[in-house]
Structures are given as structure tokens and as C-alpha cells.
Amino acid sequence: MKDRRLSGHLLVFAAMLLIPAVVHDTFLLRVFTEAVMWIGLAVTFDVLAGYTGYLNFGHSAFFGIGAYITAILMVRAGWHFAPAAALGGAAAGLGALIAGFPTLRLRGAYFAIATWALARAIQQGVLMMDITGGPDGMRLPALLSPGFFYYIMLGVVGVTFFAYWFLLERAPFGLKLKAVREDEQGAEALGLNPTKLKIQAFVLSAVPTGIIGGVFAYWVTFIDPASTLGDLVSDQALVMVVFGGMGTLTGPVIGAVLIFTFKTVFWAYLSDYEVLYLIILGGVIAASVVFLPDGVLGVLPQRRKGVEDHA
């Protein structure tokens, strides 16, 4: 069963590799690149929210740290893109390690509030700094190659997805995280180390997010605190995960694709009413929490059985 799922994932991935060969329209390719990016952000968000049961309202901080480290290294130090983005991911991971140690002691809502406060503090800090350009943001050297960015984004997100799939669905690590989610004290009584597991999950969620942030910065060539560190990054990832189905790998992907498609169509036809998007986004979260507790994934008949098997 699980191997059949893996071959399904591989098939989808192979199909996505072929997209630039079929799609020659630059605009469409940009749309696909961004869709892949949101899949990555939703999946990384779900590691902590769905598998470990900790809502990280500061997910944008990792994205922003990755983007800014990459931008600073490339613009101010003249680094090449690849090492800069890798270091961006490492910086996000390091940030998760340092912040995670004290923050993950907090449970439930306290954790959510703390990560939210920390992310907004970082955003305010970046607004005030000189090296980041403050509210004016930063401009990166432009590279006009849509295909390159599509493959880079797909590569980063693909590696992340399959690494997660192995760690969370095949290796015992995923089960350990779920044990922490269900009953932290019980997990501890069974000899697990919840603090260590939670920090591992936090770092595991942060590193790819930072790299994705770095790719995003080089791709769009302009970043500012609102676009990379703003609440909207965390908000959208949260909607995608909740709407698709928390605690699974497929759920966030489905959620990301559906929400992003909707967003793109919305912007294409209704861009005069951009704030309407916030209303719909909020409405979708609230409604799916009330009516779709397991997300879209929970509505599909055979999947529901699978969810009950796990429970």
C-alpha cells in the first residue's frame, strides 16, 4: 500500500519535471514555480503543526531569514547564489535550534503566541536595520531564466518532500512525533525524549523553508519585510495545511494546489478587489475547521478509512 503511494508520488514528481518542456509561456511557468513554492511552505509547516501538534505562527520568520541571508550574502558580500541560499537554510535551521530550545517548552496556545511574537519582533527588527535596507527592502541581481528557477524550486521542494516522506511515513521518527502530539507525558514515559524530538522537528521544518526563502529572493529579485516576513506567509501556509488535511504529507500538497490555483485565478480576474482575498482566505480557514476537520483529504472515501486505521 505504502509503496504504491510512493510510486504515485514519484509519478507526480516526474510529471512535474516535464512541465517546462510542455509549457513555454513564461507567465504560466512563473505560476507553476510559485505553486511549487507554496507546496514546499505548506509541507514544512505541517511537520510541526500536523505531525508534532505545535502551531507555529512564526513560519514566515524562517522564510524571511532565508531570503534575507541569501540577499545580504549575494548583494553585500558578492557570493554566488547556491552557497548563499544554502547558508540561508542553515541560518534558518540555526535560528530554529536556538529559538526552539526555550520556545518548545511552551505548550498549545502559549507556543502559538510566542512564535507569533518572535516572528513579528524579527519583522520589526528587520524594518529598523540598515543592512537589510529597512522598509525599502533589497534588490538582488536579476537572472532571467524562468526554467532555471522552476527546476531549482522543484528540486528543493522535491528533495524536501521525499526526505519528509521517508522520515515521517517510513522511519520511526514520524511515529515518535505523533506520539508526542497525542500525549507528551505518555511518550516520555515510553522512553522518548519529547524535547529533543520537538527540536528536531522544528529544525527539520526550518531548514527547507529557509532555502525556499533564498530561492524566492533570487527569483523575484526584490524582497522587503512585508513580502517575506509578513504574516501572510504563515497565514497562507496554515490555510493550505488545514484545508488540505493536517498531519499528512499529501494533504498540504492538495491544499496548496487548490488554494494557490484559486488565488491565481482570483488575482487574474478580480485584482481590483485584492482585499477580498483576505476575506475568502479567512472564511476558508474558519469553515474548514468547522466542517472539514480532516481537510479535503478526509472527504475522499478511501482516505478516510486510512485515517481511521492510523487513529
Added chain:
Amino acid sequence: MELLPQALVDGIMLGAIYIIIAIAFSLVYGVMHVIDFAVGEWIMLGAFGGYYLFQWTRIEPLLLLPAVFVVFAAIGYPLQPLIHRVLSGRRGNPLLMGLVFTFGLSLMFRGLAQTFFGFYSLSIPSRFSNGSFFFQNGGLSVTISSVRLTGLVYALVITGILNYLLKHTDFGLGVRALAQNRDAAGLMGVNNKRTSAYVYAIYVGISAMTGVLIGMILSLSAKMGPDYTTFAFFVVVLAGMGYLAGVPAAAFLLGIIQSFFLIYLDPGYTLLAVFVLLYTILLVSPRGLFGKGV
């Protein structure tokens, strides 16, 4: 140095307003076990409600407060069953789901407000806006604007009413019983659903009224919500979640931080300071400054 008394007085006047927000917020948390991410948006919507009601009727906004309360309590009342549905049922992590739900509400409200109210910063004109009292003693002088004094009086009145409601009525007894032990309270005949719905309605109404006050004293805009959500969290976390006696100290601290940054430092750093302090307190003592939270 001569500005020190002014900064303190301004801070305390502002802090009084935050007390009200935090008490209502704590009440909802105590009874319904939900952290309402939409608190700042209720304040924002209330402020606009007051603003438009004033534009329409041209009555002194202070007199409109009861009307704002009634309207928003009526909006909040039917929302409680939805929250109840989210918090109960077969969901894996009800507390987080409650958080996500109110978060969705807050996004929706912010979008609605930006659509209909625009992006401009407004203020609610009041008869009290212009007057002020001036005190001087030697080299030290303090100016108290009458609108801020009104805020203080409002805070005292609402606290008094809430205190009476909680300590001297059957409804208040039910609320306190629910906060202590939901099952036992249910066995003693407290209607959980109805009491929770009333509490949520009161909370929404009070937050909205306070929004009108904030619109009179400072300003209102469609984007103000998240800042006040932060302030509410700040006060409630510093006081200790559910520990009402800690609220005044935390609220005055927040007010004083704001006025000090305004007078002595760069107001641009206010939010940074608030976030850093909130984060630090959560790490050092998640149960609040006094260690008495839940």
C-alpha cells in the same frame, strides 16, 4: 526629567483601557478555553461601528457606547455555538483548532474592514477631545486631556459592572463555576452552552465599546487589529492566563511602555519592545509575572 510625570500619567490612562480588554479576554478563556485571535479585530470593528454611528446620528460618541455594545453582543452571540462545535467533537487537538478558527475569523474581519472602510487613519471626534486639565507643582507639570480621563472613568465603570455581575448575580456564579470545573458546574445545573454564549457576547460587546474609546483617544484604521491583538496577548500573558488580579499591573506596564517610547524614545520601536518583552516573559515565566496563571 520634567516629562516623567506626564509619561507616567499618560501611560496609566492608556493602561486603564487595556485592563478592560484583558478582563473580557480572560473571561472568555476561563469559560470557553479558547484564545481569541480576533480580539484586535473586534476592537477595530467596534471603533468603526462607533465612528459610523456617530456620523449618522451626530450624538456624542460616549452616549453611543451602549448601542455599540448591544449591536456587537448580538453579533458575538451566534458565533459561540460554532466555537463550541470546533472545541468539542472528534478533532485531534481542540485547543489548536479553536485558535485556528478565531484566526480565520480575524483574517476575514480584517479583509472586510479594508474593503469597506479603506486604509485611512481616522478618529472619532468627541466633545471631550479638546479640553484638558493642567497641574503644576514646582518644576513638574502634568496635562491630563479630558478624553483620556474619560477613558479612565470608563474603565472603572466597566470593571465595577463586571465585578458586580461576576460576584453578585446567579449568572456570575455560573460563570465562575464553569471556569473552575465545567463538568461539575454542568451537574449543578449551570447551562454551559447558554452561559458561554452570553460570556462570548459580553466579551465581543466590551471589546467593541473599548474600540470606540480607543478611536476617541488615539485613532482607528482598518489595519489596527493585529496591534491590539498583540496588546491583549501581552497583558493577559504578563498577568498570567486567567489570573484577573494580575491584569491591572500588566496593563499599566503596557501603557507606560507605550508612553515612554512616545516621549523619550522612537515610537517606531514600541512594537519591537512589546514583542521582545512578550516573548521573554513567555520563556522565563509562562504563568505570568506573578506566576499565578493557568
